Every structure is written in C-alpha cells, then in structure tokens.
Amino acid sequence: MAIDRLNLQILAHHCGAAAEAMAYTLMRTAHSTFVKETEDFSCGILTTEGVTFASPKGLGATWYIGLDYGPAIRMIDSYEEGDVCLTNDPYSGFVATHSPDIHIWKPIFWKGELVAFVAGHIHNTDVGGAVPATLSRTLSEVQQEGLRVPPVKILARGKPNVDVLKIMNINVRVPEQNWGDLNAQFASVNVGERKVHEIIERFGLDTFKAAQRELLDYAETQARAIVRDIPDGDYFFSEFADEDSDGGPPCRIAITLRVRGETLELDYTGSDPQLSASLNMPTGGRERHVLPMVGLGYVLYTLNPNLLLNAGVLRVARAILPRGTVVNCEPPAAVGMRSLTCAVTQLCTFGAFARALPERMAASPAGGLSIINVKTTDTTGTPVMASLGPVGGGSGGTPTDDGVEGSGANASFLKNTPVEISESEIPVRFRRYHLWAGSGGPGRFRGGLGTVMEFEVFAPETMVTARNRDRSRFACWGTAGGRAGALSRFVKNPDSDHPVELGNKDIVQCEPGDVLRIVGAGAGGWGSPLDRDPEKVLQDVRCGFVSVAAARADYGVVVAGDAVDAAATTALRAAMRPAASNAAFDYGANRSAFEAEWTEAAYDALTTALARTPVVWRHFLKKAVFAAVERGEHGTLAGAERVRRVVADLMRRYPALGALTA
Amino acid sequence: MGYRVGVDIGGSFTDFAVLDEADNSIRSLKVFSRPDQPGAEVLHGMRLLEERYGIAPAAVSYFTHGTTVGINTVIQRKGLKLALFTTRHFEDVLELARLKIADMYNLFSRRPTPLVARDRVFPIDERIDADGSVLTPLDRASVEAALAAASAKGCEAVVVSLLHCYRNPAHERAVKAIAAEVAPGLPVILSSDVWPIIREYERTITAAISGYVQPRVAHYLGSLQAALKTAGVAPEPRITKSNGGVMTAEQGKSDCIQMILSGTASGVIGASFIAGSCGLKRVMSLDIGGTSADVALIHDGRPQYGVGELIGEFQIFIPSVSVSSIGEGGGSIAWVDELGVLKVGPESAGSNPGPACYGRGGTRPTITDAFAVCGLIGHGALGYDAVKVDAAAARAAVATVADRLGVPVEDAAEAIIKVSVAGMYAEVSGLVSRFGIDPREYALMGFGGAGPMMACILARELKVPQVVVPTTPGVLSALGGLIADMKNDFIRTVYCPLDDAAVATMGTIFAELGARARAWLHDEQGYRGVADVRLSADMRYRGQSFEIEVPLEAAWIAAGDRAAIAEAFHREHETLFGHADRAAAVQAINLRLVIAGSTPKPALPALAAGEGAPAPAGHATARLDGADHAVPLYRRADLRAGQRFVGPAVVLQDDCTTVVTPGSTVTVDPFGNLLIQVQPL
16 A cells, blocks of 8 residues: 555554554553653654654653654664663663653564564653652762663563663662553553554555655655744744752753744754753754754644644754753763753743744743642651642733633643642642732733642651742743743742742751742733733733732723723823833843843853863853852953953963863 | 333434333434424424324333533533632632643643633632641631622622532531522532532532533423423433433432433443343444544443543543543544645534535535445435435535545545544544453444444454444434433542541441432432442552542441452452552542432344345445445345345445445344444455
8 A cells, every 4th residue: 555645644543543552551551650640751653763753642741752762772783573672871872861761662573674663761750869759950960860771672582681670670769660660661662563563464564664754754744834934034042040050040041043944943052051950951962852842843833733743843953952061961961850951942942933933922931830749747757748739830922812821831731739639648738729810921912820839737847849940030021012921939938927938949848837838930921911902901800810000000901990991091001102112022120130231242252161161160160150240240341241351260260271271 | 001212312313212111112213403492303203203103292101311401501601600619719720620731732722711700709718628627617708708799790600619528518508508598599509519529620610510501401401391291291201311320300400410421321321231132241332423423331231430521621520421532423524634635523514514415504525425425325314314315415525625635536535434434443542552451352333323334444443353233223322311220429538548447437438328329219219129239439559649440349348348348459450550569558539339220121122033145125336445346235124133144235224324344244133233243454
C-alpha cells in the first residue's frame, strides 16, 4: 500500500494509537503516583535514526514531542531482538534532561531487520544524590544529583543486566518504587513493539517505513505553512528568572528569532552563562534539542491546532545554543531544576513571537508556577508528607479573549489537589484557596488571575518546599498596550504582627501555628486597558477580580453602584489616553528599573566578556559584576561602559583569570 | 397481561421497544425526535403503536423512558440562574475546577465557562474540619447576607457546597433551614444531599448540574406524566438512570442528576441483557447513532460502572454506567485539509441537518453518505419510513471531497469509511490499553442506527473475532430501559486507615446505608420483591491520589474480617494495574452500597428454525475492500434460526442495516441474533 492523501490519516491514527497504547500501559502499571497524577512521562515511536514520529497526544508531559534519541542510540554498538537500553545521564546523548528522568528504548525488528525504536521515560521520584527526591536548586554539580547511568543495555536479548540493576538499586532511596516503574516502562515498550508489529502485519513493512517518512514530512509541511505566514525579520526578546541561585542576581534568557521564509532560527546568544546552581539546561548545543524548542512547539500548535505533533515540526527551526551558557551547560554543571529555566525560555519564545505576530499572540502567561510540598508529623508523631499541589497564575490576555484564571497556556497540564484531600491526608488547615483579586495584568483582554494558597501547620519542624519559585521580582509582561500582571508573593504569617516575606525561597521551616501564604503571579494583559469594554470591567468588579479603584485607575472606568457611569468613563478615558503607554511590551516596574541599568548594551558587554572566560569562572564573575554594580562602583558611568570597567577591575583583581583569558 | 413499553429519545430518533407480556415478543418503532418540543415524539409514537400494532394506551402495563432533556439543558446552557454558597475564601471552586485544561498544547485553550458566574458565588462564614468537627460555627448573618445578595442578583435557586460537608452536613442543612425562613420558596440544593463525596470541586459541580437542570427536567417530566395520563397510559412512568437502573418519574423531578445520562446507560443495559442471554462472557458494546459513537465493556452480562462521565463540557461524579466516546457517529463530516489530506470529524452534521442522504438539508459528506455511495445502505427505508436514503444526494456530497482529492467518488467514499474506522480503532485501542484487556477475547455488539453498519469493519481492525447484532439493534436503548432494575446508589466517606476499628465502623455504616436503601426501594419506589444489595469500598494505598472500587462480601463485614477486605483490595489492584503491595498501608476512602429491585425480564422468544442458507431478497452492487461486489441483500425478518451465510452481504431491517465483510460467516442464533465470525484482514 502506498501512502497518499487518502490514507495518510489512517496511518496517523494507527501510529498514534500505538504510542497511546504505550502511554496507557505506562500509566496503568506504574508504581509512583507521579506518573498517574502529574503524568510526568513520555513515550513515542522512533525511526531507526531515533527521531520521534508518533507520540500520544494529550497524555504525558508536553515537552518531549520530537525528542531525538539518535545520539544515545548510537552510543550502543549494536542491537539485537529483545534488547532494551537505558540512560538517565544528562550528558550522555542529551536525551535525559535531568537524572530523575530514566529513559529506555527498544529496537523493533521485523524478519531480522531493524525497522524502528520505541522509547519513553518516567520521572522517578528519587534517584539518590544529596537531597531526598534528588532535586534542589542549591546543587552545583551533576554528581550531587544522584545516580547516573550512561547508555547501557539493561536487557540484552531479554536478559536483565543484573549488575547494573544492582548498582541502580543501591544508589536510590526507594528502590522498590523505581524498580516498579522500570517494569512499567518495560511493559510499555513491549506493547509498543507489539503494536508496531501489528501495523506492519496490517499494512506491510514498506508502508510502515513510508509512513514514518510521510508523517514527519506532513508535520514539517504543516509547520512550514505556519512559518510562511510570519513576516521575515529578526525579533529579539529577553526574559528573566528572578534569581540565578538562592538570593542571586537575575538569570537572563535572550532569543533572537530569525524568520526567513519557511524557516526559523532561535539564537540564544546573550543568554546567561552556566550557573553553579542546578538551573542549567543540558542540550549539548544540539540545534533541535527539545528543551529550547518547547515554547516553539506551543506557538506553532496554537497557530494551527491541526498540527501533527512529531519531530517533523522541529525541522523548520534550529536553535543556536552557545556553549557554557545556561542553555548549553558543560559538565559537571548541575541540571536538576532545568524546568525553571526551560519555563523562562518558553516565555521568552512567546515574547519573540509576540514581536513578530503582535495580532496573533497572547501576553505572557504567569510564570513562576511552584509545586507546594509539606513534610510534617501527625498527631502520633509519625512523619507524613503530601503535595498540596501547584500555585501559579493564569494565561495571558489574547487578541480576542481574556486569559484563563488560575492556570492555562503552557501550564495547562497541571492538576490541583482538592483541599478536602490535603486536609484529610496531613495535619494542615487551609485558610484560603482562591483567585487573587487584582492580580491579572490590565488590558483590553485581561491577563488571568493568580491563585492564592494559604495554610496553617501544626507540628514543629514542619518543612514546606515550593519548587521553582519565581516571579516575585519580575512580572509577566503585557503586550500590544496591555500591562504586566501582579507579582508572586510568598509570606510567612501574613496578617500577623510579624509577617516574613520569603520571596523566591523554596524551602521554609515552620513551627506550630505558622501560616504560609503563596500567591501566584498574574498573567499579562493584551491591548490597552482603556479599550476594554466597560461592561467587562464592571463584570470583573462584580466578580471581585478588579476593585472599583483599579477599574478607575487602570481601565478608566467609573463604576458607581452596580453600573458603569458612561459619561464619567468617557471623560476619564479621554483624559488618560494621552499619557497611556502604547509600548509593545509592559514589563512591570521592577524589570523596567532593572533594565534602566542593565540595558541590552550592558548585557551585550557582559555576555561578550563572560564568553571569553573559562566556563568555571563565569557564574562567579557574573555575580561579582552584579555585586560591584550594586555597590555603586563606577556609578558615574552607565550601561555597557560601566560593565566593561567593572569587568576590567575584576580581571585585575583575579590575575589567574586574566592569564586564562589572555 | 399487557404491554411493557420502553421509550428512548436520542438526538436524531426516538425509539420504542414494546414487550408483549402474553408471548414475550418485542416490537419496535422509530420516529424523529422533536428537540423543539420534547415529549411530542412520545405521544406521536404512542399513536403509531396503536395504528400499526393495535397497542392501545390502556393496555400499557409498564412504561419506562430515557431522555436527553437534562444533558441538553447543560449543552445549550438553558438551565437555571443559580447562586452558589461556599465556605468563605473557597469561592472559586468552579472557576478553578481541577486546573487542568484540555488540549494542553494550545496556548489559547480554555476551561469551559462555569455554570455559576463568579458574581453569583457568595461566601458563608463557617468551617468544618476534615474529621467533621466544627471549627467555626455557622454565622447566620453571613447566610442572610448571601441570600439577600443572591436575591438581588435575581438567582432562581441556590446550590450550597461547604467544605467537608460529606463528613458533617449540619452546616449545609442549617443554611437550607435559614433559607426556608428568610426566602421561602427558593429552591436550595445541598451538595451533601446530591452526592456526598470528598473532593470539593467534584461534589460542587455535581450539585450545580443537578440544580441547573432541575426545573426543566421536572417540568418535562410533569408534562410527560400529564400527557401519558391524557393518552390513557395508567402506570406511573419510570425514568432510566445513569446508573443503569430506573426510578419513578416523580422522583426524577427532584433527583434530576440521576437521569442525566439515561440514554447511553440504558443502551449498555440492553446490550448486557442480550450478552447475558447469549452467554457471551466478554462483550464490547458499540453504539453508533447519528451524533455519537460509544463503547462500553460488558463482563458476564454486567456493565462496568465509573464516575466522571461527561455532561457537555463538565464531568459529573455520580456512579454511572461507564461509556467511552469513540467519535461523533454517522453524521461525522469528511473534509480535506490544507495539505490535501482526507480527514473525518470531529465536526458532525448532527441530527440537523444530518447526512446529505437523509434529504433534510445536509450538503456536506458524512460517514453515512459514504456508506450510501458504496451501496452498502439505502436498499430499504431506514427508521420505519422516517428516512429514505437519497443516494444521489450522498454522491453529490462525497463528490465535493473526491474532487479535492482528485479521485473517483467511490474511492473517496471508501477512503472516508477507512479513515473514520481508523479513528474509531485508535480510540478503542486506547480503551483496550487503559484496561489492559485483550480484544481477541471479546465480541463486538453493534447497535444504534449505525453500529451494525460499521461493526464488522471495525472488528477486523481490532482483531475482535466475533460480531453480534441483536434482533432490534436500532432500539436497544429503549429495550434496555424496559428491562432495567430499580436501582439506587448510596455512599459514605470514611477516609481512614483500613484497621480493625475501621472495619468495625463499616458494619454500622453499611447498616445505616442499607436501611436508607430499603426505604428508598420499598417506600419510595413501591417495590415489593427481594432486594439485591451490593457492598463495595473505594480503597487505595496510602500516598496514592486515586481510589479503586472493591466489591465486598457482607460476610466479611459481619465477621469484621479485615484481612479478607484487604486481600480483596490487593487483588483488585493487581487485576487493574498488574501489581500489588501486600505490605503497604491501605486506606478506605468511601463505602458504597447499591440496592436493586429486579424487574421482569423478557425471555427472548425463540426464532423458528430454518435450514441451510437463507434466500437473498435481492442483490446490489456494493463497494467493499477496493472492489465492487454483487452483494446479496437479506431481509432480517426472513432469517431463521440456524441459518448461515457468508459475506459480503447486507442485512436489511426496519431500524438499521448490517454490513457483513467479505469472508465473514453469519449464523442466526436461536433468538434471531446475528453471530458473525469475522474474517480477519
């Protein structure tokens, strides 16, 4: 059977069904709740080169469409029937992106010929290392992040590699759970193998091979058609994480999006140097690595929701990932919390596309989404632990609609934990779980609100972790005249006489009676708030999403009683209009103030200087430059010139560095 | 002796199944549904029953009815203007839902607009703890303020859902009492009454939907009662329920949520009954209508039950017959995408205008049109003369796609069928992997107007070896309602470790639930027979965030046999997920009790035996598997028990058409069901 326009969708259905069968098998048989509830796993069917051509849509994590197993596959000398290979090492083949992700792949043979691979991963709750559950922002070397297995045959012709399994088991905290999950992965790839065999039996080997090509080509053609509609040009955007380490200076991601006809380039030059914290993304500099492409996948799919999601989509683009930076770190940089950085790259990608397509893209969704976990003791003194779920914010205003409240856009896959379940499970008492009034960025189409979670704990030495805290300094931008959303906040004992602002802290010790309040960031607004339909503003006031005062100050809408004062509103809006910003982006006060000092030119100077230094010096040097600027050194200068002078001082202060750089 | 009548109103057609108590024979009838005037089709059908079969309304001894009026109220957003009262600082429960948003790759995807707008949600000052104790007493002033605010907003009813009310409903009940004083006549719906489960969103949305549909459903049922009375149908009508049972129409007026999925559930009940009668151990039911295609699993004549069924854009969490949607039915529209690739669905022509070949204004090609072009349907009237298939209109519609593809109309039509079947295959394949079952152990039972048309073609993709087509596949839902038991579910959340103390408590709780259940069955439903009572518990390993339902033996509860209960859980876990951990701590979350009073079941009448191959009523040229065949046409009414024939073949009957794929062998079983051994691909 030849592949043509009449039957391509048939093969798409069958290959998609095979990938979904793998996903369902994984979810059904996995041991860790992680897999069943947060769906932090992936699976797919790959060409013999390791390119993913079929994935389960709507199941699993959204990041791994088009994951390239090629380099890892090629690190194994030869394949035989019944082999299953495994790696979790972020630096071997750049398939695993942090150590808890255990990836496996299995060759599929048909009459002795290698015809495809099936593969997948599970995020294991713990793979050993310095801290329970393996991940912490504070770690600085990959060796601290637990077990690392380079690509090995874990099953050779179906026979377990007992020695490696023993090593894996002894290095992790809950080996039974990892072993259970690994068995679920074996079951998943076996189902995948069977389904591939069924497709070949049904349609023939030639058709199956052609389908691999055609499905990739189809997705590529779709993607090219999308890109063709984007005006050619260079579109620069930068985005920041509040901190590059505990209490550190901001971490900058920069992207120059180059659109040329049907192709795209995501040039990450200008992104910060790699860090001695675990925020680094291990991409190996590979131009189609999935991590720097996650935002792109979202954008292309949003522009055409009929897009077939496979590696073909990524063929329209290449990423430039300078070595020794946070988007292409070198060993032994730690990478455990690369999710925070990857989230920033997604927002940065959205920003670059918003420059290119201001009428078709949304404002920034709320970043800084964090997952709250509590470890405490119950009334009998037994330690208990539970995840209270995510706290974040909504999606940005779009050219036609308000953002979604509380979650959305690139965080749509997350589920919350019911308050009633959390309170039944561990001794915490919720005082609030609702939307945070006034947090959405004003705009013609308002940004989605953030959520607030507030709870009291009852036992000493209660530890609360809030992984991936961010956005308590830099807000989520508004666009097309829309404004930034409100900042995220983390406060211990709010509404008391001794509140403590925790900023981006991700671990907090609590005593009995302590109350924690986590407020998610608001998303950005789209379009001028002065153009918002006054009736919508009124409805927001009625819902408690916007105050009467904010309706007036932000939207120029005068609400009197339960109605809009139309005449007063017209007058007020007319008065406000001349001063209203029509900037393409509103970044919020803190970022504007920061960038008044740290201009693009200043950053260029810093990036250029750092790029010349050895990788091991870069994060240290960056922090030293920020500290010097903070102290006011060369305060008479500004921007690039000031940075150059500060750097020159540092070179003199550290002769070893000067020698290395010369 | 009289007639037992089951009526099912679907999107396109309203089906009647009539059981003659004298000889157990079944008659059927189909009329167009009247979404504009629900209820009119019932009376229209009753008149036709009398005209055609001489079944006088006065001779009706039992009447059951399934309707989509509830679900349509939600889909069309035509329900009540509700207020919602929640515990203060937890008002956004419907806005937030469970956060997750479908179509998660699309940056613009949204959660559905909540049924209760946020400006109609009002806080109540009160707090109950997870163990049911009162942390903050109910503040009457806050209730009065909420009632005043709701009334100022013009709310027509109030849904109350307070934290942990499943443990202690006292505050919710107090709110209702205050409302009765302050705002007499205002309907107040308590989440602890509707379905008292833990998980605030799930409980609140279930209560909200119940309140939302209540007046329409009640009004509809009231009109139906009146109309039936006028028509001379004496017995109190019974309404089919989402859980596969029935209840009185009178109860349906207040317990609306229970009937919201009545149509799909009773189809599966009908299929289960046939499966049981035929002795089929494992059956997948395939119910394809004009606007939907659903699959359910039936083991040993019993359907599976679950929660979380979709009502429009929302899930509800009452126990329902578990049904999975696998497509949009015979009305799914075929189209060619921007790269010239043929696709089918998800857009559907629905029942209005419907497929082009129905001649009701549809012009775009649907799956049904593709079958018409291939000559596989249209050799007799569909739906008892309600619809004549217009093959020319079907060709014209499919030609629009064929032209874009640059292929002959027949090729396009066959490709449409293949693509749509591949789409259904993918969905069923997902179901198969989710439950870890082997389709080779199953029979596929095709019913609904289009199920028998597609069952063989889908079966061979799935490697299901056998297809079953019941005698009246077009009206199986109506039949299912007819034979459904009176049935109700009861639940109590316990949320505790499975220890000896918990097991002791279980006895007390099950006794309470049992007493309430018997009161329901005997007092409210007027049932006089012996009740069937089933016990189960939702359990999980500590740390898991989902529960599984485990059937329990009454003897274990009586004996306080904790070990037996735990072992039942481990086994169930093993069956579902392939592993169990007998050393791990187990939690019991909910206790459930289901009571059923059985209704008389028809003994399916035996069909007269025939011999050899039946004589075809004619032949037609039909396109199947890439070639034109001279296909024999058999009239279903001509077939006799024991007869066999081999496909390709088409079997015609009043309510549907069965397509038999080449090489497949049809055997007419003693009851007249078609058992088809499917020729593998």
